[in-house]
Amino acid sequence: MLDIHLIREETQRVRDAMQSRGVTVDLDSILQRDIERRRILVEVEGLKKQRNEVSRKFGRIKAEGGDVESMREDVRRIGERIAGLDAQLREVEKVLSELLLQVPNIPHASVPVGKDSSANQVVRSWGEMRDFPFDPLPHWKLGERLGLLDFPRAAKMSGTGFVIFKGPGARLERALINFMLDVHVREHGYEEVSPPFLTNAAAMTGTGQLPKMAEDMYRVVDEDLYLVPTAEVPLTNIYRDEVIAGELPIRLVAYTPCFRREAGAAGRETRGLIRVHQFDKVELVKFVEPEHSYEELESLVAEAEDILRRLGLPYRVVELCTGDLSFAAAKCYDIELWSPGHKGWLEVSSCSNFEDFQARRARIRFRRGGHAQLVHTLNGSGVALARLVVAILENYQQADGSVVIPDVLRAYMDGMERIEPVI
RNA sequence: GGAGGGGUGGCUGAGCGGACGAAAGCGCCGGUCUUGAAAACCGGAGUCCGGCAAACCCGGACCGCGGGUUCGAAUCCCGCCCCCUCCGCCA
Numbered sequence: 001m002l003d004i005h006l007i008r009e010e011t012q013r014v015r016d017a018m019q020s021r022g023v024t025v026d027l028d029s030i031l032q033r034d035i036e037r038r039r040i041l042v043e044v045e046g047l048k049k050q051r052n053e054v055s056r057k058f059g060r061i062k063a064e065g066g067d068v069e070s071m072r073e074d075v076r077r078i079g080e081r082i083a084g085l086d087a088q089l090r091e092v093e094k095v096l097s098e099l100l101l102q103v104p105n106i107p108h109a110s111v112p113v114g115k116d117s118s119a120n121q122v123v124r125s126w127g128e129m130r131d132f133p134f135d136p137l138p139h140w141k142l143g144e145r146l147g148l149l150d151f152p153r154a155a156k157m158s159g160t161g162f163v164i165f166k167g168p169g170a171r172l173e174r175a176l177i178n179f180m181l182d183v184h185v186r187e188h189g190y191e192e193v194s195p196p197f198l199t200n201a202a203a204m205t206g207t208g209q210l211p212k213m214a215e216d217m218y219r220v221v222d223e224d225l226y227l228v229p230t231a232e233v234p235l236t237n238i239y240r241d242e243v244i245a246g247e248l249p250i251r252l253v254a255y256t257p258c259f260r261r262e263a264g265a266a267g268r269e270t271r272g273l274i275r276v277h278q279f280d281k282v283e284l285v286k287f288v289e290p291e292h293s294y295e296e297l298e299s300l301v302a303e304a305e306d307i308l309r310r311l312g313l314p315y316r317v318v319e320l321c322t323g324d325l326s327f328a329a330a331k332c333y334d335i336e337l338w339s340p341g342h343k344g345w346l347e348v349s350s351c352s353n354f355e356d357f358q359a360r361r362a363r364i365r366f367r368r369g370g371h372a373q374l375v376h377t378l379n380g381s382g383v384a385l386a387r388l389v390v391a392i393l394e395n396y397q398q399a400d401g402s403v404v405i406p407d408v409l410r411a412y413m414d415g416m417e418r419i420e421p422v423i
Numbered sequence: 424g425g426a427g428g429g430g431u432g433g434c435u436g437a438g439c440g441g442a443c444g445a446a447a448g449c450g451c452c453g454g455u456c457u458u459g460a461a462a463a464c465c466g467g468a469g470u471c472c473g474g475c476a477a478a479c480c481c482g483g484a485c486c487g488c489g490g491g492u493u494c495g496a497a498u499c500c501c502g503c504c505c506c507c508u509c510c511g512c513c514a
Binding site for chain 1: 433434441442451468469470472473474482483484493494495
């Protein structure tokens with residue numbers, strides 16, 4: 001959420017920012033409600049002041065045994081006007097906050113301006129794309145031959161867009177989760193967290209999933225809970241409505257499954273593991289002092305990259321342009337892995353600085369010089385599974401149909417060095 | 424799920440219709456003392472919103488959340504949420 005003062009005082013700047021994102025936001029309507037809100041507020045507060053004064057006098061006179069009946073009716077009438085104005089005020093505030101919740105964050109000055117992903121900029125690449133002496137297979141064929149993935153049976157119980165990992169496939173999944181958690185905890189200074197996988201609407205609103213992304217989430221109607229689309233939600237909401245007592249920065253890492261309806265994605269490039277309704281992810285979240293958030297964004301990306309380097313997977317880092325930036329982000333880098341089977345790039349991480357946008361929504365603050373102020377929040381995938389498995393299977397496939405297991409994972413798989421075809 | 428108890432400032436915790444934004448302690452900030460620190464002593468400080476260009480100025484709101492009673496609610500009533508204890512159920 002943007003600061004209403006900013007919208008009020010630097011309207012043109014906000015307007016330009018929205019235009020650079022390619023979104024239309026009714027700022028005039030917001031400004032109008034803001035004026036109306038303050039108009040009512042001034043009036044009702046004046047009346048409350050009157051009421052407070054009279055009530056105090058009332059108590060004093062009554063205590064002294066004086067006549068109080070003549071005042072009673074006057075104060076009651078003031079009370080009625082207050083009630084009417086308060087109702088108006090609530091209505092205006094409700095509309096205003098609904099409008100404000102729909103305004104996306106302002107892109108950082110360094111973000112390239114552009115209208116869609118074609119204007120994103122590759123900032124660096126790492127690793128060599130392997131030159132295959134044979135025609136590399138796509139991951140779903142490898143998964144089938146090696147007996148790692150079972151889509152038909154997953155569809156039987158859960159519908160399309162779900163997968164069963166089995167045998168070494170399930171083992172690989174678990175090995176990757178453990179490997180990534182270990183690196184981030186032992187070497188990058190993160191604290192490990194295992195949060196709830198369902199959260200309420202307030203939490204979803206705090207991080208910005210609601211109201212915009214409602215149709216992309218699974219909802220448990222009876223309990224009014226949502227399945228988390230990313231661990232960003234439970235991790236960031238740990239400090240919702242709090243003034244953080246300890247030292248910043250706070251760095252948290254968690255593994256969670258992620259649930260996404262992906263409504264409207266049918267028919268796109270969705271075969272196999274590329275776009276599934278449930279996938280695993282190791283997520284990194286930071287709470288930092290405002291002046292350090294951009295250095296923390298750079299280290300966040302580096303920490304995610306570190307995972308991919310250790311796995312020996314070629315990747316590139318892409319800086320998103322204004323038009324491709326997600327709702328709450330001020331700046332964002334995607335990390336993409338090369339997929340030889342698809343001959344394309346797969347996004348496995350998205351690292352964003354939200355500045356104080358989420359902190360304002362979720363009221364996450366810290367204390368400085370005795371005063372509470374908003375923190376900056378960041379998060380990034382460190383990294384997302386499913387697609388990572390795609391990249392490993394495809395990049396490490398051999399001419400004989402087997403897949404070599406990356407060195408760093410072998411300790412997590414009882415020393416297994418390769419997965420052999422079963423059919 | 425049932426019964427009982429409880430939710431007060433950064434924390435602990437008093438207050439249970441009017442002078443309460445709220446005692447006290449801890450913690451925090453500033454000062455005195457000290458070579459420095461600690462201790463001791465003195466002083467200060469809640470959050471949000473609004474008035475305004477701004478304020479150490481003024482006003483309003485905030486004692487889990489929402490509603491009600493009242494001239495007036497942290498205090499009384501109702502609903503909800505959360506925590507604790509016991510019982511039930513259960514991986």
